[in-house]
Amino acid sequence: xxxxxxxxxxxxxxxxxxxxxxxxxxxxxxxxxxxxxxxxxxxxxxxxxxxxxxxxxxxxxxxxxxxxxxxxxxxxxxxxxxxxxxxxxxxxxxxxxxxxxxxxxxxxxxxxxxxxxxxxxxxxxxxxxxxxxxxxxxxxxxxxxxxxxxxxxxxxxxxxxxxxxxxxxxxxxxxxxxxxxxxxxxxxxxxxxxxxxxxxxxxxxxxxxxxxxxxxxxxxxxxxxxxxxxxxxxxxxxxxxxxxxxxxxxxxxxxxxxxxxxxxxxxxxxxxxxxxxxxxxxxxxxxxxxxxxxxxxxxxxxxxxxxxxxxxxxxxx
Amino acid sequence: xxxxxxxxxxxxxxxxxxxxxxxxxxxxxxxxxxxxxxxxxxxxxxxxxxxxxxxxxxxxxxxxxxxxxxxxxxxxxxxxxxxxxxxxxxxxxxxxxxxxxxxxxxxxxxxxxxxxxxxxxxxxxxxxxxxxxxxxxxxxxxxxxxxxxxxxxxxxxxxxxxxxxxxxxxxxxxxxxxxxxxxxxxxxxxxxxxxxxxxxxxxxxxxxxxxxxxxxxxxxxxxxxxxxxxxxxxxxxxxxxxxxxxxxxxxxxxxxxxxxxxxxxxxxxxxxxxxxxxxxxxxxxxxxxxxxxxxxxxxxxxxxxxxxxxxxxxxxxxxxxxxxxxxxxxxxxxxxxxxxxxxxxxxxxxxxxxxxxxxxxxxxxxxxxxxxxxxxxxxxxxxxxxxxxxxxxxxxxxxxxxxxxxxxxxxxxxxxxxxxxxxxxxxxxxxxxxxxxxxxxxxxxxxxxxxxxxxxxxxxxxxxxxxxxxxxxxxxx
Numbered sequence: 001x002x003x004x005x006x007x008x009x010x011x012x013x014x015x016x017x018x019x020x021x022x023x024x025x026x027x028x029x030x031x032x033x034x035x036x037x038x039x040x041x042x043x044x045x046x047x048x049x050x051x052x053x054x055x056x057x058x059x060x061x062x063x064x065x066x067x068x069x070x071x072x073x074x075x076x077x078x079x080x081x082x083x084x085x086x087x088x089x090x091x092x093x094x095x096x097x098x099x100x101x102x103x104x105x106x107x108x109x110x111x112x113x114x115x116x117x118x119x120x121x122x123x124x125x126x127x128x129x130x131x132x133x134x135x136x137x138x139x140x141x142x143x144x145x146x147x148x149x150x151x152x153x154x155x156x157x158x159x160x161x162x163x164x165x166x167x168x169x170x171x172x173x174x175x176x177x178x179x180x181x182x183x184x185x186x187x188x189x190x191x192x193x194x195x196x197x198x199x200x201x202x203x204x205x206x207x208x209x210x211x212x213x214x215x216x217x218x219x220x221x222x223x224x225x226x227x228x229x230x231x232x233x234x235x236x237x238x239x240x241x242x243x244x245x246x247x248x249x250x251x252x253x254x255x256x257x258x259x260x261x262x263x264x265x266x267x268x269x270x271x272x273x274x275x276x277x278x279x280x281x282x283x284x285x286x287x288x289x290x291x292x293x294x295x296x297x298x299x300x301x302x303x304x305x306x307x308x309x310x311x312x313x314x315x316x317x
Numbered sequence: 318x319x320x321x322x323x324x325x326x327x328x329x330x331x332x333x334x335x336x337x338x339x340x341x342x343x344x345x346x347x348x349x350x351x352x353x354x355x356x357x358x359x360x361x362x363x364x365x366x367x368x369x370x371x372x373x374x375x376x377x378x379x380x381x382x383x384x385x386x387x388x389x390x391x392x393x394x395x396x397x398x399x400x401x402x403x404x405x406x407x408x409x410x411x412x413x414x415x416x417x418x419x420x421x422x423x424x425x426x427x428x429x430x431x432x433x434x435x436x437x438x439x440x441x442x443x444x445x446x447x448x449x450x451x452x453x454x455x456x457x458x459x460x461x462x463x464x465x466x467x468x469x470x471x472x473x474x475x476x477x478x479x480x481x482x483x484x485x486x487x488x489x490x491x492x493x494x495x496x497x498x499x500x501x502x503x504x505x506x507x508x509x510x511x512x513x514x515x516x517x518x519x520x521x522x523x524x525x526x527x528x529x530x531x532x533x534x535x536x537x538x539x540x541x542x543x544x545x546x547x548x549x550x551x552x553x554x555x556x557x558x559x560x561x562x563x564x565x566x567x568x569x570x571x572x573x574x575x576x577x578x579x580x581x582x583x584x585x586x587x588x589x590x591x592x593x594x595x596x597x598x599x600x601x602x603x604x605x606x607x608x609x610x611x612x613x614x615x616x617x618x619x620x621x622x623x624x625x626x627x628x629x630x631x632x633x634x635x636x637x638x639x640x641x642x643x644x645x646x647x648x649x650x651x652x653x654x655x656x657x658x659x660x661x662x663x664x665x666x667x668x669x670x671x672x673x674x675x676x677x678x679x680x681x682x683x684x685x686x687x688x689x690x691x692x693x694x695x696x697x698x699x700x701x702x703x704x705x706x707x708x709x710x711x712x713x714x715x716x717x718x719x720x721x722x723x724x725x726x727x728x729x730x731x732x733x734x735x736x737x738x739x740x741x742x743x744x745x746x747x748x749x750x751x752x753x754x755x756x757x758x759x760x761x762x763x764x765x766x767x768x769x770x771x772x773x774x775x776x777x778x779x780x781x782x783x784x785x786x787x788x789x790x791x792x793x794x
Binding site: 111160 | 368369370371545546551555556558559564565566567569570580581582583584
């Protein structure tokens with residue numbers, strides 16, 4: 001297939017995955033802001049809207065425009081701001097524009113999903129998401145992203161075009177899980193365990209909700225929320241669909257399928273294989289010994305590096 | 318001068334003329350039994366379908382919605398098998414002659430030597446490409462996909478208004494309109510025996526593959542070159558590429574090495590044999606034509622001239638569809654094929670001929686005056702609908718550059734029943750059938766019917782408020 005087509009597919013999928021993550025980030029911030037106020041002196045935990053900006057990776061642009069992370073400003077910037085290239089609105093517009101340039105590579109269902117999403121987008125704006133409107137909007141975003149993911153899985157031929165789309169999805173998803181964990185890593189340190197206050201509980205559960213893993217966690221551990229288990233769940237638990245190890249396994253899997261189809265492997269195959277085995281054979285104790293923050297920073301860098309290698313081998317370099 | 322084509326308006330259904338014409342009887346019954354609010358509902362459904370599928374067409378220089386949909390009129394236009402037989406034979410004949418003419422212009426130029434067409438008119442024409450002189454193209458075919466614009470003025474009177482030999486668009490509407498009518502009105506559709514059109518894309522791929530370069534040994538690789546998503550007909554480009562299962566490429570996806578054209582793919586370079594280009598001559602190769610073009614492929618012309626790739630339509634095909642060349646098509650048919658033209662031309666006055674210029678200037682109020690190189694219904698004067706001031710102003714332009722204008726009598730375009738705000742009413746229509754020329758000439762039974770939605774309007778162009786209709790050609794019983 002054309003390199004440009006592969007590149008566009010990859011970015012369409014990344015953008016559609018990103019909107020779902022952004023919607024979750026807003027939802028969690030909103031939920032936490034309704035919780036009892038955090039004790040004074042612990043302001044790093046307190047400002048949920050500020051951490052939403054950090055997790056979404058848009059601090060620089062946001063603070064160039066706003067002085068303070070008020071809920072209105074954060075929602076406006078992350079959800080609707082056309083100047084923010086990573087706002088939900090910009091991502092949908094980019095995905096649809098990319099898709100339009102490669103319509104022949106998309107199935108009818110995928111195109112229909114993207115085009116309808118784009119057509120419905122103008123119905124949403126700052127004034128429509130006040131109060132309970134916010135959750136209707138976030139539900140809409142999540143539904144559109146899941147519909148896109150589902151139609152990709154259900155309707156694409158099992159060949160290169162699907163593999164490139166999936167690479168986009170899982171590179172983006174792994175990056176997002178790592179960022180969410182990283183912003184909250186300080187409350188997951190083992191020494192935090194004895195605290196066990198209500199506020200901590202909400203913080204931990206918020207991380208799980210941010211990655212759609214709240215109920216899954218209970219299914220898997222059949223136990224109350226323990227911070228080190230949350231960290232384990234999101235990094236090296238293979239059953240968890242958004243865990244780092246699972247994202248890397250899916251990336252590796254799709255690269256191997258591409259290698260089989262084309263009869264040729266590249267540097268990205270070696271990198272992905274190495275990263276996957278490292279995650280698979282890690283124990284959570286080792287990760288804490290290295291330092292969760294260091295571990296996550298390294299993951300984000302390597303994941304990014306892997307994305308560039310994939311681009312060099314197959315896409316537009 | 319055939320004055321009968323100017324007067325009475327022919328309605329294809331026969332409304333207001335005594336009796337309903339046979340082909341329209343069942344439609345007329347169906348219209349009578351279908352309540353208007355049902356039609357309105359179906360029209361809204363059709364619009365939703367077009368929006369959701371993204372079947373859009375940009376109109377230049379207007380601002381507003383960059384992805385607007387062309388209004389679709391839900392009432393089909395019906396053409397009898399016998400009527401179509403004649404049209405189809407006429408189209409094949411015309412396209413054979415047009416191809417023979419282009420091959421002659423870039424070859425021995427016999428028609429010029431015979432003095433049938435003034436040499437200057439061809440060789441000094443802006444659409445003539447000297448780069449093509451002496452270049453041979455596979456099967457001597459230049460216009461592989463031609464769209465012939467026709468109008469009807471009476472039961473048996475079809476006229477060719479214009480030939481489009483470069484990159485005619487609109488065929489996707491022919492196909493999608495059929496799709497939507499079958500979906501919205503299965504009951505009406507099943508009352509008729511309508512000839513199918515959906516094999517058009519198969520025929521198109523067959524045509525393109527049949528003109529692969531001689532040195533192409535295996536199954537040719539065909540690709541469609543588009544200017545990109547901002548082009549007004551982008552939807553059509555992607556639709557056609559999709560239906561044919563070929564790559565839709567943009568200029569930067571291609572490169573030329575040693576006079577061979579390659580696509581950049583995820584598996585490395587892949588050679589391209591036939592390029593269905595929907596990009597004008599001026600933009601296809603910045604090394605030869607417009608050096609500013611970023612839409613084209615540097616070196617493409619060199620690969621083309623070396624015979625390593627074929628382009629459809631050929632570079633320089635525009636020489637055959639120029640409005641000044643149009644006048645000579647009947648002579649071409651006689652000259653190259655030794656046949657009598659089956660389809661008629663509209664009588665045309667060339668303003669560069671002193672006697673005809675005089676007639677035009679004296680009769681502006683009755684004539685349609687067009688720019689020779691204009692298209693899309695822009696820059697024309699419709700005499701009977703113009704004001705005195707408009708005519709005076711237009712006369713000054715003609716006077717300044719007579720060779721840039723032609724004039725034709727104002728045709729009474731036929732009308733078809735159309736669903737408009739105040740119910741079903743007659744509106745003027747034209748017809749663009751598509752002709753494919755490769756190892757053989759094929760015409761899919763149908764075409765794009767354009768309809769002027771404003772009452773009394775004769776301008777059917779989508780850029781001027783025109784809509785489209787599904788066109789049903791009936792099978793013989």
